[in-house]
Amino acid sequence: MVKLTLDLIARTSSSTRKKREENLQQYLKRLTHLSFAEKNIDEIDDLSQCRNLSVLYLYDNSIPQIPNLGFAANLTHLYLQNNQIGQIERLSPLQKLSKLYLGGNCITVLEGFEKLEQLKELHMEHQRLPRGEKLLFDPRSLASLSVCLQVLNVSGNNLDEITDLRLLQKLTQFICSDNKLRDLKTVANVIAWWPYLWRLDLSGNPLSHRAKYRDRVIVMNEKLVVLDGKEINQTEKMFLMSWKEAKEAKRKQREEAEQMRPELDGFAPPLPIAGTGRELPPVMPPKSSKSKQGGLKNIYIMPSMVGGKKRFEAVLAKSQSLPNSASKLKADRTVPVRQIVAPGVLKKSHSDLERSARAMMMHESRHTSYPDASGFGAASGKMHPMMNGNHIVPSSILL
Incomplete structure (x- = not known):
């Protein structure tokens, strides 16, 4: 196994060559990029003299934990994928860090990002998790990342739901392949919170094998350009969006019709008399319409009478044109008894x-x-x- 030291950096660094006239301290201070990938490194010595580091490559080694990089205030890119790291720590001093690669480690909880307000990319794919466990998300870290994170890769982490990630409203790229997502509706509710998302990868999940999967995902977000590594055709997108709008319009029409349907509340609503602008008195529903609790069911009077309403209105209109016999008899009450003819x-x-x-x-x-x-x-x-x-x-x- 190999320990990363300042002397090793001075002897083997290929990114920046040491000049003849400068000493070791001047050389280390001048370093901005340091690459020690695939060197079997399992321990890191004090590198505090490398104050101007901005990019550090340490992937494909055997590093058990994130090294203390508090001295590297200018570090923007850190590559630590495929190591033995089990916990995210010691990152708070890296205020300028914008890209962090931690895929292929043994991390079980996404945490420790409370002060990284400039982090734009986070790669946490394919963690070597204990059997039956999945990657967890610390709410405090998600709240901090919600103001800055744009790219998140959590592929291959046994995720069966992503509801917690809806806080990340700045996301433009979300890679979540090879997980256990099954419910398209839940995924749609999360994606609706991401107005800037243009790249989405859900391949390898159970939901990706469902009928019309691609069509249903495309209409979840208007900004999508790439789905599962394949570009979305603009004509295809416009057609699917039109189909979605028509479907939504029909749904709203149906809901409005249901809301306008009269409900029985003790009496049926008054029926209008055709051509008069008047209304009939309310009709009492049949006794059988009462429920066991004493209330009234929502029923339809004379459901089997085809065209009954029009015929009923026609009869009412005709009856209104005839003289009112009751009023006539009332007016004739003053007639002497001798003038009344037998019934x-x-x-x-x-x-x-x-x-x-x-x-x-x-x-x-x-x-x-x-x-x-x-x-x-x-x-x-x-x-x-x-x-x-x-x-x-x-x-x-x-x-």
């Missing part, structure tokens, strides 16, 4: 009444004489049946 007569037509009156007159004329001016017959002296004292039966009643 049976009212049921006859005008022609029947005329025939009855003529027959009666002819019958009387055979047995008695016509009355004189006093109202008595000339032969018998009796009052004519068509006379009634000083009152004569109105002809309108007979007719």
Whole structure:
């Protein structure tokens, strides 16, 4: 195994050559890029003299923990993938760090990012996790990263849901392949929180094998350009977006129709009378519509009557044009009793009444004489049946 020391840096560094006229301290101070990848390094010595480091390559080694890099205030890129690191720590002093590569380690919790306000890329793919466990996310770190992080790679970490990640509203690229995501609806709810997302990779998840997976994901976010490593055709995108808008419009129409549907609350709503602008009194629902709790069910009166409403309105309109018999009888209450005809007569037509009156007159004329001016017959002296004292039966009643 190899220990990274200042002497080793001076002897083997290939990124920046030491000048003949400068000493070791001047050389280390001048270093900005340091590459010791694939050197079997498992320990790191004090590198505090390398104050101007901005890029440090230490991937593919056997480093057990993140080295103390508090001296490197200018460090922007740190490559530590494929090591033996088990915990994220000692990163707070790196205020200018913008890219961090920690994939292929043994990290179980994404944490320790509370003060990295300029971190734009974080790569945490394929952690060597204990059997049956998944990568966890510290809420405090996510809250801090929400103001800066743009690229997140969490592929191959046994993730079965990503709801916690919706806080990362600055994301433009999200790589989450080879996990255990199954619910497209949950994923859609998270992606809706990312207005700047243009690259998304969900390949290798169970949901990627569902019918119309690609179409359903494309419409989740208008800004998507690349899905699962394949560019989204603009024509395809416009067609799917139009389809989504039409579907949403139908759904809203259906919801509005359901909201406008009248609900029974003790009485049915008044029905309008065609052509009058008036309303019928409310109709009581049948007794069978009452539930066991004493309330009323939402029912439809006369559901089997085809065109019933129009026919009902036509009958109502016709009935309104006829004279109101009830009001007429009320107005005729002052008529003297002698002028009221028997109820049976009212049921006859005008022609029947005329025939009855003529027959009666002819019958009387055979047995008695016509009355004189006093109202008595000339032969018998009796009052004519068509006379009634000083009152004569109105002809309108007979007719």
